Amino acid sequence: MSKQTEIEALRSAYRRDLAEGTDRFFEPPRTTCPWCGSGRLTTRLRTTDLLQHKPGAFGLDRCEECGHTFQNPRLNDTGLEFYYRDFYDGLGEQKMSGTFGGRTKMYQGRAQAMVPHDPTPKNWLDVGTGHGHFCEAAREVLPGTAFDGLDFTDGVELAAREGRVERAYRGAFPDLAPDLAARYDVVSMFHYLEHSTDPDRELRAAHETVRPGGHLLIEVPDPESRYARLLGRWWLPWLQPQHLHFIPVANLRTRLTDLGFTVVAEQHAEAHDPVDLLAAVWLALDHAAPREDAPWLPTPPGALQKTLRAALLLAGIPALIAGTLLDRFAVRPFSHRLRVSNAYRIVARRD
Incomplete structure (x- = not known):
């Protein structure tokens, strides 16, 4: 089935969903x-x-x-x-799989964050694993570790079929935690807490799942980044409407301590993903351009709209290149000093 045929097949369902606003x-x-x-x-x-x-x-x-x-x-x-x-999933699955699948170096950097604290974890649960690309990359850093994945979408089942995780758990983490009690040396939550409706409940589930002496590894967007203010709505980590909570690092440290963890590492520059300016330019261009076809649009765009969209995006290429160069070479080396790191990472040991 072509993408256009798939869009048309979904359009009536979206029209019904939006009929009441x-x-x-x-x-x-x-x-x-x-x-x-x-x-x-x-x-x-x-x-x-x-x-x-x-x-x-x-x-x-x-x-x-x-x-x-x-x-x-x-x-x-x-x-x-x-x-x-x-x-x-659905229409976006192939695009997202390609996006996440091409970030091996970043995933390995996340796994490296655990090495000073536990260089040989026996088992690791990645919560919010998606398609399991982190687990696949982390195995290169920690070849003796068994990686399991948990997610509420069918991506985790795809990860198991592809061999990226050994065990796949599908469902809500707090609901599954009692059956996983004290089972894991490491539990990771990479850009997961901001999606959850109740972050405190997720943290309590993590405390239940990590064995005593084991570690919890968390990475989330940093709402105290200067980019959050400077770029406004064009700051990618706002990611509305999916991101529900943005937790300042001091708040998270305090809550982890209250739950019975000891924070053993806090990283900012290491967690920074150098895409802020590139993403801001792209979001602004995409917002200004006529819409690309999608099933939630009442009708497909016409030929003129497609031509105008292509022309605007083509004209924006120099700005996209400039944003990329600034992100990677001008800002990245000084991200923490400039206080523009777009994420932070915490390693906490369960007491």
């Missing part, structure tokens, strides 16, 4: 911070879906008490299903 995809707005309970909230960002361009408007609020930033109002289960659909 997008308000039904959201919970009632919160008046208190989900992290600390404070009522001192301010608006941090208002934006739209800049990646899939599905209809809807999304807001991020910041707690003035603890600094936690969160989606408000938050997507409900129906909304999460709608906005995740055809991103990592």
Whole structure:
């Protein structure tokens, strides 16, 4: 089946989903911070879906008490299903698999973060593993480690079929944790917590799953990055509407300590992914250009729209190249000093 045929087959289903508008995809707005309970909230960002361009408007609020930033109002289960659909699976599966599959060096760097603390873990559970590309790459760094994967999408089952993980667990981590209690030397959560509806529940599940003396490895976007303010809605890690929570590093350290972990490492420059300026240019160009066809559009774009889109993207190539060069060669060596690292990484030992 061609992509265009697949889009047309899905269009009527999306039309039914959107017939009543997008308000039904959201919970009632919160008046208190989900992290600390404070009522001192301010608006941090208002934006739209800049990646899939599905209809809807999304807001991020910041707690003035603890600094936690969160989606408000938050997507409900129906909304999460709608906005995740055809991103990592379905129409988007091939694209995402190619994107994640080409980042071997980054994945190996994540695995290296564990080496000073446990150079020979026997077993490792990667939570939010997607298609298992991290596990496949990490095996080169830790050849004696058995890597298992957990995810709520069918990507984890694909990872098992492809041999990237030894065991595949499909479902919600907190629901599966009791059956995995104290089983793993290492549990990793790479860019997973920001997607979860309840990060604290996920952290408690991790504490249950890591054996005493074992380690939890977390990497999340850094809401305190200067890029978050300078680039505004064009900062890729905002990733609305999928990212629900942005946790300042001090908050996460405190919560881990309260749960019974000892933080043994905190990394910023090492976790930085040098794509901010390139991504900002691309998001702006893609937003300005006529839409590429997708099943949530009421009708396919015409020939003129396709021509205008191609012309605008072609004209933007010099800006995309400039963004890439600045990201990799001008900013990356000084990312931590400039406080623009877009992520941070924590290694914590279960006491």
